[in-house]
Amino acid sequence: MRAWLRIYSLQVPALMLATLLSWPWLTPSPLWAAETASNITAVHSKPLPYDRWYQTDRTYMAALLQEYKGNSRALTKILVREWYQITVALRSALSECYREPVRQYLVYDAPASGKIHVLSLAKYYREKVLSDLLVGIYPTREYPDRWRSNPAGIPSFVSNGFSPAAQPPDFGVDDVVAVVNDFDLPPGALRGLSFYILPFNLTGYAGSSHTRLLPGREESIYLSAGINKESPPLAVTIAHELGHYIHYQYIGSYEQDPVKWRSFMNLIGQDDFQVSSSRFEDNTEEHFAEYFRMVYGSAAARGGSRFRTSAPNPLYRPDLFNCFKRMVEGLVSQSGPSYYDVNNMWISGVDYRGQRFSFPVGVRTEQINTVVTTSPYLDFSSSVILNPEDPFNPLVACFRFDPKAVLVDYSTPRVDRGYIGCRITLPRPGIYTLFVGETDGSRNILTPMSFKIIYIGNL
Numbered sequence: 001m002r003a004w005l006r007i008y009s010l011q012v013p014a015l016m017l018a019t020l021l022s023w024p025w026l027t028p029s030p031l032w033a034a035e036t037a038s039n040i041t042a043v044h045s046k047p048l049p050y051d052r053w054y055q056t057d058r059t060y061m062a063a064l065l066q067e068y069k070g071n072s073r074a075l076t077k078i079l080v081r082e083w084y085q086i087t088v089a090l091r092s093a094l095s096e097c098y099r100e101p102v103r104q105y106l107v108y109d110a111p112a113s114g115k116i117h118v119l120s121l122a123k124y125y126r127e128k129v130l131s132d133l134l135v136g137i138y139p140t141r142e143y144p145d146r147w148r149s150n151p152a153g154i155p156s157f158v159s160n161g162f163s164p165a166a167q168p169p170d171f172g173v174d175d176v177v178a179v180v181n182d183f184d185l186p187p188g189a190l191r192g193l194s195f196y197i198l199p200f201n202l203t204g205y206a207g208s209s210h211t212r213l214l215p216g217r218e219e220s221i222y223l224s225a226g227i228n229k230e231s232p233p234l235a236v237t238i239a240h241e242l243g244h245y246i247h248y249q250y251i252g253s254y255e256q257d258p259v260k261w262r263s264f265m266n267l268i269g270q271d272d273f274q275v276s277s278s279r280f281e282d283n284t285e286e287h288f289a290e291y292f293r294m295v296y297g298s299a300a301a302r303g304g305s306r307f308r309t310s311a312p313n314p315l316y317r318p319d320l321f322n323c324f325k326r327m328v329e330g331l332v333s334q335s336g337p338s339y340y341d342v343n344n345m346w347i348s349g350v351d352y353r354g355q356r357f358s359f360p361v362g363v364r365t366e367q368i369n370t371v372v373t374t375s376p377y378l379d380f381s382s383s384v385i386l387n388p389e390d391p392f393n394p395l396v397a398c399f400r401f402d403p404k405a406v407l408v409d410y411s412t413p414r415v416d417r418g419y420i421g422c423r424i425t426l427p428r429p430g431i432y433t434l435f436v437g438e439t440d441g442s443r444n445i446l447t448p449m450s451f452k453i454i455y456i457g458n459l
């Protein structure tokens with residue numbers, strides 16, 4: 001075991017970026033009752049709609065922590081059992097999406113998104129409590145507030161959080177699919193992109209898109225429940241957010257690819273890349289998203305709202321219109337680098353009952369990005385999207401931070417028929433971080449994704 005691996009590119013790409021299409025909403029309205037179709041059965045014996053399940057779980061957890069004060073071992077056992085029940089329910093909710101057969105993007109309806117949000121928060125809370133117990137602290141932390149921004153659940157933009165919707169969204173999966181399939185893009189351009197129709201609103205925003213700027217397709221777009229009822233309409237929001245997806249996936253950050261960004265900036269006559277702190281009207285990424293909306297959007301997507309940047313509107317400039325279209329076609333037609341298929345990565349092991357488990361893992365906060373284990377052995381596996389011209393050297397490394405990074409295990413698995421797999425052995429109970437990335441033979445772990453592992457030890 002060599003203790004020299006360095007998690008190199010964490011400084012930039014691991015930073016989660018959020019870009020949002022902002023539009024003032026009307027004032028928040030009372031919460032609508034969730035549909036019974038969104039029932040959750042995990043932990044609490046009676047099936048409950050996701051919002052009532054959240055309240056029940058929150059109340060239950062407060063009582064449980066009181067009841068088991070001074071009995072950490074018994075509490076740990078209960079929480080591990082519940083963590084597995086919740087994670088199985090989350091795995092099932094994450095699979096409840098429409099997979100577009102040709103373009104291979106995913107759409108979650110509002111009940112599925114609601115379930116995913118509260119299950120992810122309940123799972124995260126148990127992970128925090130278990131982590132406290134593991135280091136000998138009796139937990140006093142608060143249950144996560146579902147309306148606020150949290151390190152788990154559906155991501156919100158900075159501190160704005162979420163607000164209740166006056167009524168269920170009046171658009172569904174079919175409406176999203178109809179809008180998305182209207183875009184004249186190559187069939188593979190949107191592969192792996194996830195859309196979430198939310199049962200609540202992103203406070204102050206119609207939609208948001210997230211990326212970690214990884215080579216894989218880990219982007220997602222979140223749509224407020226109130227779209228259509230209040231301006232802007234669905235087509236406008238989707239067109240704008242798809243523009244963000246295109247630059248996230250096919251260009252990356254300005255630092256990652258200044259040449260490609262420069263060609264867009266030359267087109268709009270902008271000298272300096274304007275970052276997200278700048279005004280919406282001047283922000284380079286917003287310029288790109290609005291250009292995409294104008295050039296690729298339907299009449300509804302173009303017309304629902306004014307062009308919101310200080311750049312010249314391509315609708316009135318055929319030269320700019322055609323130039324942007326050629327640029328996007330060029331970006332999308334280039335094959336990306338080889339990388340993990342981020343929609344097909346798994347961590348498996350043996351659970352507290354001695355039964356085998358396998359969870360799909362993902363880097364987004366609403367996905368399963370932390371695994372609790374009572375066994376020291378975990379297996380990581382993933383399918384890989386290969387670019388034949390591009391070497392791919394996977395590296396999977398496990399660290400403990402106490403507080404300095406200590407490498408405890410690593411593996412450089414070979415790609416076999418489009419798959420990689422490796423075993424990670426944990427030396428003793430504790431909290432670990434699993435980095436999954438690439439190696440160029442140097443000390444650096446390149447383009448890493450990270451997953452947390454909480455190894456409880458024998459119950």
Ligand SMILES: [Zn+2]
Pocket residue numbers: 019020021022240244285286289
């Ligand atoms: Zn935007």
